[in-house]
Amino acid sequence: MPNPVELSYWQCESILRAEVLGRIAFSAPDGPHILPINFSVVDEAIIMRTSPDSLLATHGCGVTVAFEVDYIRHNYRRGCSVVARGETEIVTDPAEAAHINRVWEPRPWAGGARPLLLRLRWGELSGRQLDAGWDPLSEMPVRRTETRPR
């Protein structure tokens, strides 16, 4: 069985920037939660949208969270994953929000109002791939350009 191989910072960032859907983990009084969520990457931060009454807004703002993206090939029993960790914050400055919307606005697939912009500036970024003999970036189905305004 293959051993996991650590990805470089550059590879981690490239994989993060190629995806549009990840999973955020945050702690609540009743323990950890995981939530799949659409995101974008602007500058050195993950940007998400949420609603003020969500579990994420209630327990996931201004705290340390973990955010994961992965690409899994079941048939080959291989894959890669990238985890970003750091503190989140709500973007309240209109100039910063305008910058985010100009560069790469997060586009939730799900309907519903999500007026809050949540930013995760990663302090840690690490990743692994299972089996060294393939290039995740060349296989991943998603490219950032897919989410750009048309």
Next chain:
Amino acid sequence: MPNPVELSYWQCESILRAEVLGRIAFSAPDGPHILPINFSVVDEAIIMRTSPDSLLATHGCGVTVAFEVDYIRHNYRRGCSVVARGETEIVTDPAEAAHINRVWEPRPWAGGARPLLLRLRWGELSGRQLDAGWDPLSEMPVRRTETRPR
């Protein structure tokens, strides 16, 4: 944009039993962590393997965790996810371990010794799919039979 639809308990359990790779979230002194991990389902519990010196063994045993599986179709901007939450425990009883190995042994894709059997009996099991007009189970690439002994 489509609204998320809640999955029934039966659908959640079926999706969980169809997958072999999920993500576990647990809290450590430095905040939440997410880890992709292979698993199986035996009776009403998720079974994983880990090594005694792992972050998961150190901080994820005997505590509440969240465990997630999902199936994402980027091209259609839809997907489904199931989250199980509950307390983990190390399986130490040889009879229970033998039962697990007989029913459906978790098979890590990665090399390395993982002698600890970690069990998550879910207290909560919930899930959602984006867009009601498709059946995740008929599209998911993985079936439990793939991991059965040959």
